[in-house]
Amino acid sequence: xxxxxxxxxxxxxxxxxxxxxxxxxxxxxxxxxxxxxxxxxxxxxxxxxxxxxxxxxxxxxxxxxxxxxxxxxxxxxxxxxxxxxxxxxxxxxxxxxxxxxxxxxxxxxxxxxxxxxxxxxxxxxxxxxxxxxxxxxxxxxxxxxxxxxxxxxxxxxxxxxxxxxxxxxxxxxxxxxxxxxxxxxxxxxxxxxxxxxxxxxxxxxxxxxxxxxxxxxxxxxxxxxxxxxxxxxxxxxxxxxxxxxxxxxxxxxxxxxxxxxxxxxxxxxxxxxxxxxxxxxxxxxxxxxxxxxxxxxxxxxxxxxxxxxxxxxxxxxxxxxxxx
Amino acid sequence: xxxxxxxxxxxxxxxxxxxxxxxxxxxxxxxxxxxxxxxxxxxxxxxxxxxxxxxxxxxxxxxxxxxxxxxxxxxxxxxxxxxxxxxxxxxxxxxxxxxxxxxxxxxxxxxxxxxxxxxxxxxxxxxxxxxxxxxxxxxxxxxxxxxxxxxxxxxxxxxxxxxxxxxxxxxxxxxxxxxxxxxxxxxxxxxxxxxxxxxxxxxxxxxxxxxxxxxxxxxxxxxxxxxxxxxxxxxxxxxxxxxxxxxxxxxxxxxxxxxxxxxxxxxxxxxxxxxxxxxxxxxxxxxxxxxxxxxxxxx
Numbered sequence: 001x002x003x004x005x006x007x008x009x010x011x012x013x014x015x016x017x018x019x020x021x022x023x024x025x026x027x028x029x030x031x032x033x034x035x036x037x038x039x040x041x042x043x044x045x046x047x048x049x050x051x052x053x054x055x056x057x058x059x060x061x062x063x064x065x066x067x068x069x070x071x072x073x074x075x076x077x078x079x080x081x082x083x084x085x086x087x088x089x090x091x092x093x094x095x096x097x098x099x100x101x102x103x104x105x106x107x108x109x110x111x112x113x114x115x116x117x118x119x120x121x122x123x124x125x126x127x128x129x130x131x132x133x134x135x136x137x138x139x140x141x142x143x144x145x146x147x148x149x150x151x152x153x154x155x156x157x158x159x160x161x162x163x164x165x166x167x168x169x170x171x172x173x174x175x176x177x178x179x180x181x182x183x184x185x186x187x188x189x190x191x192x193x194x195x196x197x198x199x200x201x202x203x204x205x206x207x208x209x210x211x212x213x214x215x216x217x218x219x220x221x222x223x224x225x226x227x228x229x230x231x232x233x234x235x236x237x238x239x240x241x242x243x244x245x246x247x248x249x250x251x252x253x254x255x256x257x258x259x260x261x262x263x264x265x266x267x268x269x270x271x272x273x274x275x276x277x278x279x280x281x282x283x284x285x286x287x288x289x290x291x292x293x294x295x296x297x298x299x300x301x302x303x304x305x306x307x308x309x310x311x312x313x314x315x316x317x318x319x320x321x322x323x324x
Numbered sequence: 325x326x327x328x329x330x331x332x333x334x335x336x337x338x339x340x341x342x343x344x345x346x347x348x349x350x351x352x353x354x355x356x357x358x359x360x361x362x363x364x365x366x367x368x369x370x371x372x373x374x375x376x377x378x379x380x381x382x383x384x385x386x387x388x389x390x391x392x393x394x395x396x397x398x399x400x401x402x403x404x405x406x407x408x409x410x411x412x413x414x415x416x417x418x419x420x421x422x423x424x425x426x427x428x429x430x431x432x433x434x435x436x437x438x439x440x441x442x443x444x445x446x447x448x449x450x451x452x453x454x455x456x457x458x459x460x461x462x463x464x465x466x467x468x469x470x471x472x473x474x475x476x477x478x479x480x481x482x483x484x485x486x487x488x489x490x491x492x493x494x495x496x497x498x499x500x501x502x503x504x505x506x507x508x509x510x511x512x513x514x515x516x517x518x519x520x521x522x523x524x525x526x527x528x529x530x531x532x533x534x535x536x537x538x539x540x541x542x543x544x545x546x547x548x549x550x551x552x553x554x555x556x557x558x559x560x561x562x563x564x565x566x567x568x569x570x571x572x573x574x575x576x577x578x579x580x581x582x583x584x585x586x587x588x589x590x591x592x593x594x595x596x597x598x599x600x601x602x603x604x605x606x607x608x609x610x611x612x613x614x615x616x617x618x619x620x621x622x623x
Binding site: 063066067068069070087088091092094096098099100101102103104105106107114115116118119120121122124125164 | 352353354355357358360361365369370446447448450451452453454455456457458618620621622
């Protein structure tokens with residue numbers, strides 16, 4: 001491939017190792033800063049959970065990534081190419097779901113996908129039918145393909161939007177809240193779908209305001225809060241920032257708490273029925289042994305890995321609620 | 325060092341361009357699929373089919389009304405009306421005259437208003453743009469579809485008028501306004517010329533609609549704006565004190581379509597009309613482009 005104009009200017013920060021690389025991406029709407037200097041890095045092949053409460057700037061960031069809105073400042077690359085200059089080359093390899101499904105209400109699901117395919121200059125019209133049906137099948141919508149979109153339930157609409165992102169082979173999928181409106185079964189299916197897309201070698205950027213929903217499928221996470229990217233990286237590295245805690249259930253919680261403190265656990269607290277402390281360097285099995293040795297009756301013991309939600313609270317001092 | 329920092333550090337060591345594999349590099353096809361898809365959306369939509377039925381009702385009503393009423397005295401009513409009983413083709417021209425004021429501009433306004441604002445309103449605009457469809461291409465295809473619709477709608481009125489008129493009053497040689505007679509074939513050709521001329525005029529109004537459609541996410545608002553501009557243009561055209569303005573108004577030259585019935589055909593008015601239409605189309609398409617090509621799509 002021939003060298004591209006503008007490479008010199010952007011070459012210092014990102015290369016094709018990253019499916020998505022942004023530098024100082026910022027969007028200001030009038031007085032409000034919706035996205036503030038975000039440096040998003042999504043390695044190729046990753047399933048990147050883009051997390052944050054409603055209103056934290058995830059969708060605005062995604063709109064900038066796809067060239068729908070212009071950053072106030074900053075720059076970014078998709079699949080190693082500068083956007084929005086190379087949108088025509090890059091976007092055919094990017095399947096996207098942005099801020100929920102949107103289709104023509106009086107057309108069937110199948111006709112809506114055919115419409116999307118017909119505007120794609122890279123699509124081969126001879127294979128449209130096969131690809132449309134394949135995408136519908138993949139999201140489990142083939143049986144309802146000829147129903148009007150108007151008659152679809154929210155879950156079916158969401159599935160159709162995902163099918164739209166799968167009309168062509170993609171290297172990157174940008175899925176904004178793909179599980180919105182889906183029932184638990186549908187949510188599981190979407191998680192499974194994301195896994196199988198990643199197995200096929202695609203990079204997946206999936207945003208969600210429900211941490212637990214995506215936590216299980218992600219290899220990487222980035223956490224947004226009021227327009228800022230608080231942290232990002234491989235999920236185990238991000239999780240390692242906050243330490244595991246030991247939780248002891250006992251009818252003598254004050255006794256259990258004393259043992260925990262003596263062992264060197266920190267942040268020890270207790271209430272009626274249980275005591276909890278941060279393990280630090282202390283091995284979990286030593287805790288149980290010490291409790292038994294001290295004669296504290298133990299009815300339950302658990303090592304709690306902090307969830308991403310706990311991590312979020314520890315990073316922001318706030319709950320995972322709507323950002324103002 | 326935070327996780328983010330360590331990742332950033334890893335990237336800063338790397339340099340150079342990683343190329344996409346040739347197999348993955350997309351090939352681009354030139355194709356009319358987008359335009360055909362647009363036309364299917366326009367003509368397949370029931371609301372628009374109902375609109376076409378309304379457009380067709382006018383020539384039918386005219387033909388029947390003239391047929392059942394007593395033969396009118398010459399000189400009464402709009403142009404062409406008095407001639408209908410002598411040749412059914414005049415129903416087509418009378419229908420165009422009557423629908424020029426509101427119905428045909430409204431029909432074009434509905435389609436033009438829908439073009440961008442309609443897609444923005446239901447959210448499909450963002451999915452078109454991420455396919456990707458280049459914004460310039462989107463506006464070009466949308467305007468092509470508006471122009472084709474404008475042509476089809478105008479031809480449709482003429483066709484229904486001609487069929488209804490010929491069925492009720494018959495055809496034959498046509499007596500022109502100047503008194504000369506032309507053959508039936510010549511007459512059909514001249515009605516067709518008048519129709520195409522008006523179709524192009526309405527399409528230029530459609531370009532104004534396309535521009536307004538890029539300003540809003542409410543298609544109905546864009547449609548109303550087109551109708552207001554159309555009516556306002558007719559009003560300004562009827563105020564003698566504004567005569568200096570008249571020749572620049574988008575609707576001023578529309579009535580020149582009647583010049584096809586002179587012998588020989590008077591081209592001056594229609595030439596000015598086509599230039600005016602082309603001017604409005606160009607200016608407003610470019611305005612739409614200037615507005616839309618850098619617009620934030622937040623719908």
